Amino acid sequence: MRESKLRTKFRDAIGEEPAPADLRMRTQAALKRELYGPRDRRLDWIPAVVAVLLGIALIASLLAIGAYRRAQAPTVSSPALSPALVYVQGQSAWQAVDWSGREHSSVGSDHVGVPYQSPDGSRLVWSAQGVWQIVDSRGGLLSSPDLSRSRGFTWADDSSGICVVEVINENPPNGGTYQLGFYSTAGEFRPIASLATQKGPNIAACSPTAGRVVITTASGYKDAPSEVRRITFGEIVIFDFKSGALLRRQTFAVGSPATEVNTVSVSHDGTVAALRTEAQTSIIRLLDGKVIARATGVTPLAFSWDNKLLVVEGSGNRGEVLQVLTGELLWRDSTSRVTQGAVADPRSSAVMLFVTSGGLNDLLVVSPDGSARVIATAVFPAQIAPCPDCTAF
Amino acid sequence: MIDADVVVGDRREFESDDFMDAIDPVLPYGFRLAYGMLRNRDDAADVVQEATLNAWRHWRSFRTGADVRPWFLAIVANQCRQTVRQHWWSVVRKSDLVAQSSETGEAPSEEVDNLRRGLRKLSHADRLVLVLRYYLDLSFSDVAAMLHTSPAAARVRTHRALARLRPIIGSAEDLDDA
Numbered sequence: 001m002r003e004s005k006l007r008t009k010f011r012d013a014i015g016e017e018p019a020p021a022d023l024r025m026r027t028q029a030a031l032k033r034e035l036y037g038p039r040d041r042r043l044d045w046i047p048a049v050v051a052v053l054l055g056i057a058l059i060a061s062l063l064a065i066g067a068y069r070r071a072q073a074p075t076v077s078s079p080a081l082s083p084a085l086v087y088v089q090g091q092s093a094w095q096a097v098d099w100s101g102r103e104h105s106s107v108g109s110d111h112v113g114v115p116y117q118s119p120d121g122s123r124l125v126w127s128a129q130g131v132w133q134i135v136d137s138r139g140g141l142l143s144s145p146d147l148s149r150s151r152g153f154t155w156a157d158d159s160s161g162i163c164v165v166e167v168i169n170e171n172p173p174n175g176g177t178y179q180l181g182f183y184s185t186a187g188e189f190r191p192i193a194s195l196a197t198q199k200g201p202n203i204a205a206c207s208p209t210a211g212r213v214v215i216t217t218a219s220g221y222k223d224a225p226s227e228v229r230r231i232t233f234g235e236i237v238i239f240d241f242k243s244g245a246l247l248r249r250q251t252f253a254v255g256s257p258a259t260e261v262n263t264v265s266v267s268h269d270g271t272v273a274a275l276r277t278e279a280q281t282s283i284i285r286l287l288d289g290k291v292i293a294r295a296t297g298v299t300p301l302a303f304s305w306d307n308k309l310l311v312v313e314g315s316g317n318r319g320e321v322l323q324v325l326t327g328e329l330l331w332r333d334s335t336s337r338v339t340q341g342a343v344a345d346p347r348s349s350a351v352m353l354f355v356t357s358g359g360l361n362d363l364l365v366v367s368p369d370g371s372a373r374v375i376a377t378a379v380f381p382a383q384i385a386p387c388p389d390c391t392a393f
Numbered sequence: 394m395i396d397a398d399v400v401v402g403d404r405r406e407f408e409s410d411d412f413m414d415a416i417d418p419v420l421p422y423g424f425r426l427a428y429g430m431l432r433n434r435d436d437a438a439d440v441v442q443e444a445t446l447n448a449w450r451h452w453r454s455f456r457t458g459a460d461v462r463p464w465f466l467a468i469v470a471n472q473c474r475q476t477v478r479q480h481w482w483s484v485v486r487k488s489d490l491v492a493q494s495s496e497t498g499e500a501p502s503e504e505v506d507n508l509r510r511g512l513r514k515l516s517h518a519d520r521l522v523l524v525l526r527y528y529l530d531l532s533f534s535d536v537a538a539m540l541h542t543s544p545a546a547a548r549v550r551t552h553r554a555l556a557r558l559r560p561i562i563g564s565a566e567d568l569d570d571a
Contacts, residue, residue: 003527010527013508019424020438024417027445031409211453240453247453287453 084347085121085137086363088379089114096121096137099345099352099365101375107139116383118159119268119346123185124382125153125162134162134185143187151178154203154386157268157346161185163206163213168194173219175199180213180239182206193244199234204266204273204386211241212270214286233261238270238286250289265300266386267307268344272324274300274310283310283324293324302342302385304349309368311342311351319353321366330370337362343384354381412452416445419462422529423469429524430473430517432509444472463538466525470539474517511562519554526551 020026085096085104093106094115107115107124115126123142125134132147147153149166156163161184170176175198181191192213195201199217206213217234232254238247252261252275263276272292274283276299283293283300298312298320309330314320319339321331333339337355344351349368352375354361363376423444427437448455448468455464512520525536537547 007527007530009505009508010523012502012505013512014429014432014524014528017425017428017434017437019421019441020434023420023424023438023441024413026438027416027420027442028413030442030446031413031449288458 084119084345085117086343086352086384087115087117087121087124087382088363088376089382094124094382097363097376099347099350099375101363105138107135107137114383116153116155118155119157119344119384120159122159123155125155134183134187142185143183145183145187145189151200152202152387153183154206156182157205157207158209159185160208163192163203165201165203165215172200175217180215180244182208182241191244192241193239193246195237195239197234197237199232201237202387204236204264205268205270206241206386207269208241210269210271212247212286213239213241214266214270214273215239216264216266218264230257231262233264233275236264236266236273236286248287248289250286263299265302265310267303268305268346269307272303272307274303274312276300281312295322298322301339301353302344302351304351304368305344305346306349308349309351309366311339311353311366313339319355319364321351321370330368331366331372333364341385409449412449415461416448416465419465420445422462423465425529426466426469426524427473429528430470430520432513440469440472444469447472460538463535466539467541470521473521507562508558511558514561515554515558518550519557522547522550523554523558 083098083100085098087094087096087107089095090106093108095106096104098104115124117124122137123134124137125132125145127133131144133144134142136142145162145164147164151165151167151170153162153164155161161182164181164183166179166181168177168179170178175196177194177196178201179191180193180195180203181189183189195215197215197217199219201215201217204214204216215237217237218231219234220231233252234254235249235251237249239245240247253259258278261275261277263281264273266273266286270286272283273286274281279296281295281298281300282291283295284291295312298314301311301313301319303310303324308323308325310322310324312320312322314332316336317338318335319331319333319337319342320329322328323330333353333355335357337357339353339355340361341354342351345365351366353364353366355364356362360378360380362374363379363381364372364374366372420441423441424437427440427444428434431437431440444465448465451468455461512523515523522536522540525531525539526533531539533544533547533551536551537544540547540550542550
């Protein structure tokens, strides 16, 4: 029997049944219920009971751990959950200020170097006399992660720990193999994935909440005519935070300065990224690389926490805030100040710009309504944002 | 300055819209496969709905740029197997009786009836490969993509399934696609 006859027989046996007209509507409704509401299932009580039991077990564990910690390290205190804090160097300590400029606690200055704070300022990681420590907002020791093999680390966007790239084998400038892992603030290490790269890897975003870790690889070289050090990004790699599965790997063209990606800014949750070439800046959706928007003549600095605003450095190195939603310019610095960096407020849609007129930084907060105000002047801030090209080689 | 063509809003809603746009064109294929496997309209619609939710839960791990259809059909096929497992198949359900009695007014020919019963007796894997090939009219390449195997292996599996069907329906000479 020929295939066509066989097909006819199968159609006769099974019958022709057109898909219900409301199939799409039904599946969409089911998806909405999945996204926004409880599902009506007879066995839904099972996860609820499991969650309650796990909750009880978790609370008991936390109580036990808390009692143990209090006994072992009385200086450890609970994190300041609200408002978000930014640390600036004071006379003898690092002073925390919130996003309205109000001063909070300070942390002793017996630590060496500039602290790297978590997005909400509830935790800091720094090196005290050569030993890396994670401390809370009052300086209480939480853990001492072993960062001796670390090539770079970035705070998790929920301040629960740091994502770390550890060196397995490295042969600069020819790349190497690395292990990506996560240190919780309690000091527990969990390997996530391993990767091999041709350029130096850095963690551009570490998001337990979105379940993603975004790695950028970059190399640096000195441009002979201008004596300027240039950065070239090689790729963006996205891993699943929990399973370590490779979600996406996007490689950029290298070899021509005109088309190379020279600046990358990634949103805290690894959803979107802004990539700058000489010609333009493209805002892309990371999971599929689709271009959302394009801009010219600007260098991306930071996305707001809700990804609706993008801080850029415009002409004359002056700060600008663009609305990704509408493509409009929300705010532009009308003074001659230079913008050196920016961070997002994890509690709102506001963004903070580090501006200078030649000396230390002023902290300038731009709200989603376009209003701007300086909350601190002539300060030296801690490291707050991830650094996608810090260890380029 | 910026030419925005996509709104960056709530992440999950944003991704779910994308997801539905990608899944929408393959929903009819999903339903046809589910109906071919289960021969029950309501069950098939339920399976597609459940498969869509499963697909959404794994959407972030879907490799961008890959073909959605074989990926989604594989989820539907798996959901069909789950559905069969959930049912107590020794009991003839009322809805089955209604569905069977509401089929075409004419009694099926002996040949069609044999084939229908034969398909019901096949294993899930054998029935799946035959439904994909002869009811959904998929090429061996498409069948292979769905079963995560090579086109040659898909062809072999199809022929083996046909060979197992022959003795069940007692019509050796009628089932040969050579």
